[in-house]
Amino acid sequence: QKEVEQNSGPLSVPEGAIASLNCTYSDRGSQSFFWYRQYSGKSPELIMFIYSNGDKEDGRFTAQLNKASQYVSLLIRDSQPSDSATYLCAVRENTGFQKLVFGTGTRLLVSP
Amino acid sequence: DAGVTQSPTHLIKTRGQQVTLRCSPKSGHDTVSWYQQALGQGPQFIFQYYEEEERQRGNFPDRFSGHQFPNYSSELNVNALLLGDSALYLCASSSLGGGGVGDTQYFGPGTRLTVL
Numbered sequence: 001q002k003e004v005e006q007n008s009g010p011l012s013v014p015e016g017a018i019a020s021l022n023c024t025y026s027d028r029g030s031q032s033f034f035w036y037r038q039y040s041g042k043s044p045e046l047i048m049f050i051y052s053n054g055d056k057e058d059g060r061f062t063a064q065l066n067k068a069s070q071y072v073s074l075l076i077r078d079s080q081p082s083d084s085a086t087y088l089c090a091v092r093e094n095t096g097f098q099k100l101v102f103g104t105g106t107r108l109l110v111s112p
Numbered sequence: 113d114a115g116v117t118q119s120p121t122h123l124i125k126t127r128g129q130q131v132t133l134r135c136s137p138k139s140g141h142d143t144v145s146w147y148q149q150a151l152g153q154g155p156q157f158i159f160q161y162y163e164e165e166e167r168q169r170g171n172f173p174d175r176f177s178g179h180q181f182p183n184y185s186s187e188l189n190v191n192a193l194l195l196g197d198s199a200l201y202l203c204a205s206s207s208l209g210g211g212g213v214g215d216t217q218y219f220g221p222g223t224r225l226t227v228l
Contacts, residue, residue, distance in 0.1 A: 004154075034216065043202055043219040044155065088154055098143065098206055099168050100217060102154030 002027040004091050006103035014111055019076040021106050023089030026070070032092040033065055033072045038105065039085045047074070047087075079110045114139055116205045116220035124226045125193050133188040133223045137205030143167075144186040145217060146178060147202040155202055161186050162208045190225075198227045 003026045013019045025033075032051045036044035050056045050063040050072070062075040072091075076083055086105040093099055117136045125131050137144050143162045147155035157170035161180035180186045184205075190197055201224075204217035 036219075043200075043222045046216055046218060049216055090154075098145065098208065098215065098217065099157050099160065099170070100145075100147075100155075100204075101157070102147075104152070104154045 002091075002093065002101055004089055004101050004103040006087075006089050006106045008104055009107040010109045011106055012109045012111065013079050015079060015081060017079050017110075019079045019083065019108055019110070021074040021076070021087050021089075021108065023072045023074075023103055024070055025072070025089075025091045025101075027091065027093060027101075028067075028070060030070075030091045030093060033063070034090040034092070034100065035061075035063060035072075035074045036088040036090060037083075037085045038088055044088055076108075079108075081110050081112050084108055084110045116203060116218055118201075118203050118220040118223050120223060121221070122224045122226075124228065126228050127193055127195060129193050129227075130189065130191045131193060131225060133190075133201050133203075133225075134185065135188070135203030135205075135220055136185045137203075138218055141205040141207050141218075142184050143206045143208040144180060144184065145204045145206070146186070146188045147204065147219075148172070149200040149202055149222075151199075158188070167208075193227045195227050198225060200224050 034049045035047045038044045064073045088105045089103045090100040145160040146158040149155040159169040200222045203220045206217045
């Protein structure tokens, strides 16, 4: 059973702090890794993806991938109350198709 | 540039009924995937359509079926509804022809199905 694990939270951080969200996956053959943000009652919105070991930065967001440890993380710098949402980690299998396997998400709360 | 659209937004059905949900992919995309998201859970893959064929299927019973039309839009049909089918149904579009590891799925707004 291929799994993606996330701490459900909530993760509480003060405004302006760095939020660190973590995700582990079981399928060592996984190729691509995605972070989605989901506000309550809304659909997932893509934040960024990563497929090479190391860091990838996009504005206030940094995704980190360590394939040897089967670990993906998302850092949010200068956290804002508007970042309060559930963050979903998704992994794409090492197949010719595009099925995504999602974790249950981490709820982030940023307090003013 | 139109994004992914889904209809209806909300739907209330009773047990045993049948439902059809609709999705139009983002402009330029040819692949539609359907996901079910129960409350407090991550989306679960139902199936994916490309070139009007089901290319991959998740662990869902045959009560769940789908279709893709020549214009790439898609329908999800659920027969003999159960209380446990109550969920947010998400459509995601992508470009299978892109083929790159970074090719991404973009979600529509979803259809909230409630089964009473």
